[in-house]
Amino acid sequence: xxxxxxxxxxxxxxxxxxxxxxxxxxxxxxxxxxxxxxxxxxxxxxxxxxxxxxxxxxxxxxxxxxxxxxxxxxxxxxxxxxxxxxxxxxxxxxxxxxxxxxxxxxxxxxxxxxxxxxxxxxxxxxxxxxxxxxxxxxxxxxxxxxxxxxxxxxxxxxxxxxxxxxxxxxxxxxxxxxxxxxxxxxxxxxxxxxxxxxxxxxxxxxxxxxxxxxxxxxxxxxxxxxxxxxxxxxxxxxxxxxxxxxxxxxxxxxxxxxxxxxxxxxxxxxxxxxxxxxxxxxxxxxxxxxxxxxxxxxxxxxxxxxxxxxxxxxxxxxxxxxxxxxxxxxxxxxxxxxxxxxxxxxxxxxxxxxxxxxxxxxxxxxxxxxxxxxxxxxxxxxxxxxxxxxxxxxxxxxxxxxxxxxxxxxxxxxxxxxxxxxxxxxxxxxxxxxxxxxxxx
Numbered sequence: 001x002x003x004x005x006x007x008x009x010x011x012x013x014x015x016x017x018x019x020x021x022x023x024x025x026x027x028x029x030x031x032x033x034x035x036x037x038x039x040x041x042x043x044x045x046x047x048x049x050x051x052x053x054x055x056x057x058x059x060x061x062x063x064x065x066x067x068x069x070x071x072x073x074x075x076x077x078x079x080x081x082x083x084x085x086x087x088x089x090x091x092x093x094x095x096x097x098x099x100x101x102x103x104x105x106x107x108x109x110x111x112x113x114x115x116x117x118x119x120x121x122x123x124x125x126x127x128x129x130x131x132x133x134x135x136x137x138x139x140x141x142x143x144x145x146x147x148x149x150x151x152x153x154x155x156x157x158x159x160x161x162x163x164x165x166x167x168x169x170x171x172x173x174x175x176x177x178x179x180x181x182x183x184x185x186x187x188x189x190x191x192x193x194x195x196x197x198x199x200x201x202x203x204x205x206x207x208x209x210x211x212x213x214x215x216x217x218x219x220x221x222x223x224x225x226x227x228x229x230x231x232x233x234x235x236x237x238x239x240x241x242x243x244x245x246x247x248x249x250x251x252x253x254x255x256x257x258x259x260x261x262x263x264x265x266x267x268x269x270x271x272x273x274x275x276x277x278x279x280x281x282x283x284x285x286x287x288x289x290x291x292x293x294x295x296x297x298x299x300x301x302x303x304x305x306x307x308x309x310x311x312x313x314x315x316x317x318x319x320x321x322x323x324x325x326x327x328x329x330x331x332x333x334x335x336x337x338x339x340x341x342x343x344x345x346x347x348x349x350x351x352x353x354x355x356x357x358x359x360x361x362x363x364x365x366x367x368x369x370x371x372x373x374x375x376x377x378x379x380x381x382x383x384x385x386x387x388x389x390x391x392x393x394x395x396x397x398x399x400x401x402x403x404x405x406x407x408x409x410x411x412x413x414x415x416x417x418x419x420x421x422x423x424x425x426x427x428x429x430x431x432x433x434x435x436x437x438x439x440x441x
Contacts, residue, residue, distance in 0.1 A: 001034065001041050001349045002318055003103040003110070007061040010098050012054040014087040014382035019058060021045060021351060024370045024389050028400055032341045032368055034349035036105060037132040042371055044340045046324075047355045047385075048362065048408065049375030050417040054383025055355040058375070059200055059320050065100045066192045068117075073175035082170050084119040089381045097123045106191050108132050113174065113188060121146065121169035127188075141184070144173050158182025195317040197308050205270060205291070205300070208307030209238060217307045225306045226272070229332055231299055234286065235273040240266050270303070297327040309336060316348040325358035334361055362405035369398060374408075374415035388413065 001021070008016040023033045023040040033040050049055050064083050072082070087093040101114030110132055115125040124145050130138040142159045144150035150173055152159025158177045167176055177185035197207075211217040219236060226233040270291040278285050289295060291303060305321070312319040325333045333356065339345050340352040362372065370389035378384055388398050391413055398404070398413070407413060 001036070001039075001105045001316075002351060002353075003039055003041060003105065005058075005062050005065075005103075006099075006101045006114075007058065007065075008099040009086050009093055009096050010061045010064070010100070011057040011085050012052075012087065012377070012381065012383040013057055013061065014090055014093060014380070015384075016099070017058070017383065017385040019045070019047075019353070019373065019385060020387075021353075023368070026368055026370055026389060026400075028364065029341070029368045031343045032371065036349075037108075038110060038130075039105070041349065042351070042368070043346055043349065044337050044352045044354075044367075045371050045373060046337070046361065046367060047353070047373040047375055048357070048359075049355075049415045050377070053375040053377050053415060054385075055375045056200070056322050057383065058385065059198070059322055059353075059355070061100060062102070062196070062320070063198060063200070065102065066196055068115075068172060069174055069189050070193055071175070072170060072172045073179045080170070081119050082117050082121075084117065087382065104191065105132070106187060110138075111188060112138070115172060117170075122172060125150075125173050127174065129184075142173060156184070158185060195315070197312055197317055197319045199305060199308055199319070199321040205304050208304055209268060209270070211307040211311055212238065217310045221310060222303065222306045225310075226299070226302060229302060229335075231302070232274055233272045233299070234275050236303075237271045237273070237288070239269045239271065241269070272299070298329065298332075301327045302332065305336070309339065312352070313339065313346055313350045316350045318351045318353070321352070321354040323356065324354040325356040325361070330358055330360040333358060334366060337361065337366060359405040359409055362408055364400055364402075364404065369400065372404065374413055376415040 003022055004018055004020040006016055006018040007013055021042045023042050032043055034043060035041075047055050047058070064085075068083065084098060086096065086098055095118070097116035097118050099114065099116040101112065103110065103112045105111075108131060110130045112128040113126070116123040122144070124143075126143045127141045128138050129141050130136050139153055139155075140151075141156040142150050142152040147167070147169055149161070149164055150159065150167075152161070158180070159173075159182075160180075163176055163180060166180075167173065174185045174188060178189050208217065208222065212219050212222070219238065223233060223236045226236070271288045272291055272295065273286050273288050275284055275286045277283070291300060308319055311317060324336065337352065337354075340350060361367070368389075370387055372388040374386055374388070374391070376384050376386075388404065391398060393412065398407070408416065411418065
């Protein structure tokens with residue numbers, strides 16, 4: 001499970017921010033918490049904030065960390081920059097390192113792993129471990145400072161100093177150790193690669209289709225999920241058709257996924273079946289529709305999310321959804337949160353972290369105060385992150401009986417855009433210059 005993630009000097013994030021999944025001592029909604037020997041962890045968290053406040057950048061940072069861990073030791077990355085994307089609106093930050101750190105649990109161990117880097121080199125890197133048993137101390141498995149070498153704990157056998165000769169400036173040690181079959185390093189990278197699932201920006205069906213084809217998600221379960229969501233979909237059909245070279249790979253009117261195996265190419269299309277009652281013939285009939293050319297954006301999105309939700313809850317993975325409320329009715333996105341928070345459904349600590357603008361979810365019946373987070377831009381355009389549980393009002397912290405949604409909409413917790421209607425009115429009253437420089441008649 002993820003305990004917390006921190007990032008500094010990445011895109012709109014200048015100073016260090018931390019998203020913590022550790023539950024506070026609040027008594028509300030105890031079934032929203034998974035208890036481990038050392039930690040009580042939240043099953044869901046939701047992040048609110050104005051447009052361009054940095055919510056997506058937080059997810060992008062964690063995804064960037066995952067990709068660097070997976071690929072930095074590959075030969076193809078030898079001369080590649082490191083995805084350095086610093087805060088650009090502050091003096092000195094353009095040259096300062098980006099820093100990322102995650103604390104997480106794998107089996108009976110708690111790991112704290114992080115690194116800092118610039119455009120072309122790793123500045124520092126560290127890995128600590130603590131076993132989840134009484135009186136266990138955190139030990140440093142390895143620590144690195146630039147190209148000056150690294151120090152490894154005597155029990156960390158994969159931290160062989162002979163590997164120093166293979167270490168490039170833009171290679172993470174954990175990637176190098178994993179490449180040489182280091183058991184702990186491989187386990188950590190596998191944890192980030194296989195148990196962190198992303199639904200960012202554009203929702204594509206490829207992930208759900210892949211899970212279906214690999215036998216990890218039953219197709220009929222997806223159909224039943226969409227039907228239970230009151231979408232009147234009775235069946236889903238996935239077609240895999242061979243393509244000839246002269247065929248257009250992106251036919252008009254629909255969405256297709258192109259698979260290539262050697263010189264053989266095939267097109268995957270998705271069709272859904274609706275049933276209806278024919279008044280003339282007095283009987284029920286069915287009709288197939290192309291998912292991407294004939295269905296709504298909400299149906300498409302729910303299909304894309306369905307497989308990710310299934311595998312996440314079944315395997316106790318972490319699912320990150322950017323804009324969970326977009327194109328979905330509030331009752332559906334609320335249902336998704338409730339599935340993760342239900343102890344009879346989510347029995348082993350699957351986690352859902354999502355961003356949204358939907359304030360209908362912002363209430364004490366759905367979330368604990370420590371599950372609600374806000375992202376806000378400061379006057380220096382730096383993104384700040386804070387939870388409702390820690391936010392201090394003039395009269396103290398937010399009460400459990402407060403109207404969170406109304407108070408947030410009024411700007412009581414910050415993290416909302418402050419716009420003046422009269423300013424927009426003035427914009428429309430101003431004369432508009434014609435293309436030739438004169439004024440329109």
